[in-house]
Amino acid sequence: MSAESLYPVQPEVAAHTLTDEATYKALYQQSVVNPDGFWREQAERIDWIKPFTRVKQTSFDDHHVDIKWFADGTLNVSANCLDRHLEERGDQAAIIWEGDDPSEHKVITYRDLHEQVSKFANALRGQDVHRGDVVTIYMPMIPEAAVAMLACARVGAIHSVVFGGFSPEALAGRIIDCNSKLVITADEALRGGKRIPLKANVDQALTHPETRSIQNVIVVKRTGGEINWYPHRDLAYDDLMRVAGSVCAPKEMGAEEPLFILYTSGSTGKPKGVLHTTAGYLVFVALTHEKVFDYRPGEVFWCTADVGWVTGHSYILYGPLANGATTLMYEGVPNYPDVTRVAKIIDKHKVNILYTAPTAIRAMMAQGKAAVEGADGSSLRLLGSVGEPINPQAWHWYYETVGQSRCPIVDTWWQTETGGILISPLPGATALKPGSATRPFFGVVPGIVDNQGNLLEGVAEGNLVILDSWPGQMRSIYRDHDRFVDTYFKAYRGMYFTGDGARRDEDGYYWITGRVDDVLNISGHRMGTAEIESAMVAHPKVAEAAAVGVPHDLKGQGIYVYVSLNTGEHSSEELSQELKQWVRHEIGPIAVPEVIQFAASLPKTRSGKIMRRILRKIATGDYESLGDISTLADPSVVQDLIETHRDLH
Numbered sequence: 001m002s003a004e005s006l007y008p009v010q011p012e013v014a015a016h017t018l019t020d021e022a023t024y025k026a027l028y029q030q031s032v033v034n035p036d037g038f039w040r041e042q043a044e045r046i047d048w049i050k051p052f053t054r055v056k057q058t059s060f061d062d063h064h065v066d067i068k069w070f071a072d073g074t075l076n077v078s079a080n081c082l083d084r085h086l087e088e089r090g091d092q093a094a095i096i097w098e099g100d101d102p103s104e105h106k107v108i109t110y111r112d113l114h115e116q117v118s119k120f121a122n123a124l125r126g127q128d129v130h131r132g133d134v135v136t137i138y139m140p141m142i143p144e145a146a147v148a149m150l151a152c153a154r155v156g157a158i159h160s161v162v163f164g165g166f167s168p169e170a171l172a173g174r175i176i177d178c179n180s181k182l183v184i185t186a187d188e189a190l191r192g193g194k195r196i197p198l199k200a201n202v203d204q205a206l207t208h209p210e211t212r213s214i215q216n217v218i219v220v221k222r223t224g225g226e227i228n229w230y231p232h233r234d235l236a237y238d239d240l241m242r243v244a245g246s247v248c249a250p251k252e253m254g255a256e257e258p259l260f261i262l263y264t265s266g267s268t269g270k271p272k273g274v275l276h277t278t279a280g281y282l283v284f285v286a287l288t289h290e291k292v293f294d295y296r297p298g299e300v301f302w303c304t305a306d307v308g309w310v311t312g313h314s315y316i317l318y319g320p321l322a323n324g325a326t327t328l329m330y331e332g333v334p335n336y337p338d339v340t341r342v343a344k345i346i347d348k349h350k351v352n353i354l355y356t357a358p359t360a361i362r363a364m365m366a367q368g369k370a371a372v373e374g375a376d377g378s379s380l381r382l383l384g385s386v387g388e389p390i391n392p393q394a395w396h397w398y399y400e401t402v403g404q405s406r407c408p409i410v411d412t413w414w415q416t417e418t419g420g421i422l423i424s425p426l427p428g429a430t431a432l433k434p435g436s437a438t439r440p441f442f443g444v445v446p447g448i449v450d451n452q453g454n455l456l457e458g459v460a461e462g463n464l465v466i467l468d469s470w471p472g473q474m475r476s477i478y479r480d481h482d483r484f485v486d487t488y489f490k491a492y493r494g495m496y497f498t499g500d501g502a503r504r505d506e507d508g509y510y511w512i513t514g515r516v517d518d519v520l521n522i523s524g525h526r527m528g529t530a531e532i533e534s535a536m537v538a539h540p541k542v543a544e545a546a547a548v549g550v551p552h553d554l555k556g557q558g559i560y561v562y563v564s565l566n567t568g569e570h571s572s573e574e575l576s577q578e579l580k581q582w583v584r585h586e587i588g589p590i591a592v593p594e595v596i597q598f599a600a601s602l603p604k605t606r607s608g609k610i611m612r613r614i615l616r617k618i619a620t621g622d623y624e625s626l627g628d629i630s631t632l633a634d635p636s637v638v639q640d641l642i643e644t645h646r647d648l649h
């Protein structure tokens with residue numbers, strides 16, 4: 001490690017931090033030696049209705065994976081995010097909402113938000129939504145999305161937020177899997193000046209016969225655009241709110257009762273309904289939000305994620321609000337109307353902490369200094385990154401151009417499954433190395449194993465595992481505990497397998513090297529190759545498909561799909577376009593392949609397994625190091641693939 005690329009904690013940062021190096025070391029040690037004691041104390045940061053007596057009851061044994069934290073305590077998440085702040089900061093902004101159009105913004109105080117959530121919770125009860133019912137939320141980035149989530153938590157319903165960029169097909173799948181009772185949506189979403197027909201998408205999803213569990217659709221008016229209305233089923237949000245009472249007692253929930261389901265992609269099969277529960281999740285996101293971002297009361301925190309992803313759940317909503325913070329919610333995209341938008345929002349709302357993704361950073365960086373042209377940026381104190389490995393070039397640009405070489409960057413590694421941040425610098429404690437997520441958070445014990453599952457000591461590279469439970473960990477896959485165990489605990493027995501590769505350096509710092517399974521990361525969005533392939537083969541002309549990731553300057557990874565057609569079908573540019581449209585329709589715009597390469601056949605082993613290793617190499621034009629191809633059923637397909645690839649590029 002060369003000296004230039006080490007950024008020691010700056011004296012100004014060290015002077016004001018909540019956690020300096022000595023504190024980190026001592027607390028980390030305590031947290032792993034005596035997790036019960038550590039987490040018992042940390043759990044005091046939230047309000048309990050009935051205090052817990054048990055802290056950690058967890059087993060990673062693959063015959064009996066069972067994860068419980070604070071199990072006999074009771075609480076309500078919405079009361080923790082709202083009611084308890086009213087006395088001290090009722091008039092403080094809870095949410096600053098910035099519209100897609102730069103002329104629009106709103107400030108919602110804790111008192112306002114509490115009232116709206118209480119009313120909407122009453123409206124939900126009026127529609128017979130109660131503890132344990134599942135509610136699907138398919139919304140734009142508007143305050144009503146936060147209201148809907150918190151209102152579910154208030155009545156004990158389980159929310160399942162589906163990203164507004166998913167297609168009707170994908171939405172239907174996510175409704176069917178969890179048998180949800182109600183959909184909350186908006187007429188249209190507005191992103192980058194474009195309208196997205198959310199209500200029409202819901203209408204289409206609900207034509208699917210298996211979505212009959214849905215009793216009602218609640219529609220928020222966002223754009224006022226024209227929509228179809230089905231009076232037996234559709235309800236206007238405004239009508240419900242007009243008549244709803246503003247007093248709503250929060251439901252007393254058990255610590256281990258579900259809070260939400262969030263679908264995410266794995267390497268095989270359909271998206272998984274990742275299940276998070278109440279107390280452990282809340283304690284963990286509140287603590288990580290405070291410590292990782294060194295959050296201080298009164299500061300404005302801006303996480304640019306969408307609430308449709310876990311980052312939005314944990315660090316737009318639950319972490320910040322549990323801490324009584326001011327959270328900024330932005331409806332649009334970072335480069336609309338132009339590349340200066342992020343800097344303008346920072347100045348307009350005096351943002352202190354910016355938490356975004358490498359893909360957004362690279363998009364700004366592509367325009368040089370234009371992104372900060374005319375901006376002041378002096379309110380910023382800290383920067384964060386999440387979603388994919390940040391390349392050192394983007395790190396340096398972010399640090400120097402956005403952070404004016406004064407703001408530390410916390411490169412936070414975590415997953416939908418982990419609920420909150422597991423590996424990250426703490427700004428006042430950790431010297432930074434561009435590209436490294438650095439060290440584990442309190443209570444987190446990472447390990448690196450080789451492919452046989454042997455734990456490696458010291459400097460090492462291999463598969464990233466976590467050796468013991470932390471409170472924010474997912475508890476199960478909704479209604480499929482066996483799949484949970486198979487996916488995360490069978491690869492390396494007794495350990496949670498992350499699906500990521502990592503290297504540990506001589507300072508004990510972790511460097512995430514990316515997924516080691518068949519999960520792609522497109523602009524920080526997770527996409528399973530199996531999902532793309534099954535969408536492809538659903539097309540009547542397609543016989544077989546194999547998707548792989550290729551490096552992409554802005555997106556991190558792009559999707560490259562090999563397609564073989566049914567006998568009698570012919571490849572053409574038109575068909576290639578048609579297939580891209582097809583994937584857009586089946587999954588959504590984020591899954592549209594960069595390249596479709598037609599192939600007479602795909603390279604398979606004699607047992608019929610597609611050899612992706614070879615496909616990955618060919619997709620990047622690396623024909624020389626294909627490795628051993630003698631195990632292929634028909635080695636000659638490789639030459640055909642190479643020739644077609646050459647013609648395409």
Ligand code: WTA
Nearest residue numbers: 386387388389411412413414415416512526
């Ligand atoms: C990747 C997003 C490197 C990783 C919170 C992980 C990262 C997947 C980082 C989870 C990071 C996330 N450095 N890689 N700082 N953060 N990843 O479930 O591959 O959408 O497994 O959760 O993103 O994506 P997910």
